[in-house]
Amino acid sequence: MTRRPLFLLSIALTLPLAAKELPPRPSVADVVKAAPDSAWRPLDPQNTLYLEIPAGRVVIELAPVFAPNHAANIRALVRDGYFDGLAILRAQDNYVVQWGDPDEDKPRALKTAKAALPGEFTIPLRNDTAFTRLPDRDGYAPQVGHSNGFPSARDPKTGQAWLAHCYGMVGVGRDTGADSGNGGALYAVIGQAPRQLDRNITVVGRVVDGMPLLSVLPRGPGPMGFYDRAEQRVPVASVKLAADVPEVQRARWEVMRTDSASFKAVAEAQRNRGGPWTKVAAGHVDLCNVPIPVRQRSAE
Amino acid sequence: MTRRPLFLLSIALTLPLAAKELPPRPSVADVVKAAPDSAWRPLDPQNTLYLEIPAGRVVIELAPVFAPNHAANIRALVRDGYFDGLAILRAQDNYVVQWGDPDEDKPRALKTAKAALPGEFTIPLRNDTAFTRLPDRDGYAPQVGHSNGFPSARDPKTGQAWLAHCYGMVGVGRDTGADSGNGGALYAVIGQAPRQLDRNITVVGRVVDGMPLLSVLPRGPGPMGFYDRAEQRVPVASVKLAADVPEVQRARWEVMRTDSASFKAVAEAQRNRGGPWTKVAAGHVDLCNVPIPVRQRSAE
Structure with missing residues (x-):
């Protein structure tokens, strides 16, 4: 949560470091960027x-x-x-x-599909x-x-x-x-x-x-x-x-394999964020707070 | 999750009851409606x-x-x-x-407020x-x-x-x-x-x-x-x-007192929903899934 990305940088240089600063760690974006092609399907x-x-x-x-x-x-x-x-x-x-x-009143008629399952x-x-x-x-x-x-x-x-x-x-x-x-x-x-x-x-x-x-x-x-x-x-x-x-005309989306080492690292990046912005790492990530990354496959 | 409220009623009458149907219980809306004035601030x-x-x-x-x-x-x-x-x-x-x-570039000047806290x-x-x-x-x-x-x-x-x-x-x-x-x-x-x-x-x-x-x-x-x-x-x-x-010109909102019996019942209504729509009660409610009800105070 920052005011503005640019403002963030200018202020960051002028403020003293907090007493117990968290060491930097790879962010979710960092992990996604570094994920090998084998981590995607x-x-x-x-x-x-x-x-x-x-x-x-x-x-x-x-x-x-x-x-x-x-x-x-x-x-x-x-x-x-x-x-x-x-x-x-x-x-x-x-x-x-x-x-x-x-x-x-006049629901659309079904053809080959079932009305209830x-x-x-x-x-x-x-x-x-x-x-x-x-x-x-x-x-x-x-x-x-x-x-x-x-x-x-x-x-x-x-x-x-x-x-x-x-x-x-x-x-x-x-x-x-x-x-x-x-x-x-x-x-x-x-x-x-x-x-x-x-x-x-x-x-x-x-x-x-x-x-x-x-x-x-x-x-x-x-x-x-x-x-x-x-x-x-x-x-x-x-x-x-x-x-x-x-x-x-198809979308070229790929999803990160959720059994990959990269995905494990994504969850960890969300669970234990590093500094300097984050002051306290959560030490936990809720199932629905784990991002499931997608990317556009580049044209061959 | 229903298709449409009316459709819900018409279908409900024609379907057989599930084997183990949950007994009906008050919904969050029922609890809010029944909450006494003393449950609001x-x-x-x-x-x-x-x-x-x-x-x-x-x-x-x-x-x-x-x-x-x-x-x-x-x-x-x-x-x-x-x-x-x-x-x-x-x-x-x-x-x-x-x-x-x-x-x-030209941030708004402050008067009596502090620039950082x-x-x-x-x-x-x-x-x-x-x-x-x-x-x-x-x-x-x-x-x-x-x-x-x-x-x-x-x-x-x-x-x-x-x-x-x-x-x-x-x-x-x-x-x-x-x-x-x-x-x-x-x-x-x-x-x-x-x-x-x-x-x-x-x-x-x-x-x-x-x-x-x-x-x-x-x-x-x-x-x-x-x-x-x-x-x-x-x-x-x-x-x-x-x-x-x-x-x-003021809004007339009141918030349910979170130390009231009504609020406890709201959380329970979300935690353990009754039938017939719900088939399995969660038995749990996440902090951020507990609604904090508000209401408009009626004009005196």
Whole structure:
């Protein structure tokens, strides 16, 4: 937190050092910059969605390991053109932005996709083969960490693993029934992690790029942040699967491998910041405070 | 997370009950609605700021117990008209919105306020007489809870107490030196709680009303979310102390007393949600996930 970057430098030279200054340590940015190519993986075009809204493209990575049936149904919805011409319906401050079908009276017809699916709130722990545990303790789960780029949690006692509701995670809106969602209504978390939703919702993925296009949307005046007039809604031009988009039009995002030494160093850089700006290192990092770095792959 | 409130009701009647349904319990909204008048306290006009921007008024409650010198200096800045005509300079996604003096070359002159103050990052634990502890464990501090309406933490071993960087908390921007801030550059948290800043920054208060006016501001394209062109900045018409505003123009906000039985019930309603929508109660609530309710006092 500085007033301005330039001002920071000019003042820093004139102030005496604090009595017990922390030694400098690599920042998250330093670690990301130094990460070798082997620490990055490309997005799989079969698991990458492009949500196109007037402000631009939001890139979402699906997590088929945690929600195989919903990922498949969302692919079917996308290929049927289900989302094209729908809208962002809801923006609730410090909570979620949600998109889907605004028309209650004449809901959009389905083609090949299912109307409802059994919830995929947790999976058997043994199915989550890519888990890298954080050493940090968590209030909501016995173990937390990352599974191939997604923040996740697990409970060895129940044998369950699940994705955690951190900033930017994408979930499946549902009604009261656990089996009432189908992926046609999706939301992204835009505030403090609502971890109380963990194991109550099918989490299907994460926004890899474009969160600021969603997080700045005007909050809806209706209950739960729903827009109460049609003209407040934000049109969804289309949702496409990257695999269905010509290669030159695809986003070139890569995600840092969460089982890499670089990612471990990212978490440590956030957990124990060095000086001189930081005076006290936290000695802890919350699951949802670990950045999951992405980068643009350079053109070949 | 529902598609739409009405749709929720229509579906709920047609779906079979889940095998092990949670019994219904009062929601946070139920608890707030039922809270007696004695569970609420008015804002003190001497500790209430009105930040006026084009979109409206942001109401900030100062926390003089935790930052007595900064609260006094901010009052001096406000009464000197320091902020009037300044600007919001920075909006960094999932982090902070910051306001202050945009002019590095000719910084605004101070009148009665000080140019720099010793940081008030922690206070002696014994000065925090209003602490109500949460039973929930926290990764960043041995004890967490609320001190007269503010999320706070403490460490009995070091004898320190401090305010926690939750959504909506307001802190004092500073340069590298711990003693380089004066309250003329302030920020509000607009994303996942950056608790690693705890004990590194003077936290002076909390936004009681108007967060959505700040959280939707376009993110700045410059480093750390600073706006890089003057026209991107959001003008600050004025910052006033409520005590200096005619009573009819004052906001009538009241904050739920965090030592009340109602507030304890709010935390419990968030910690252990009842059915039928919720299928699994979290059994835990993170400090920054406990809502601190406010209400408008009815006109007498």
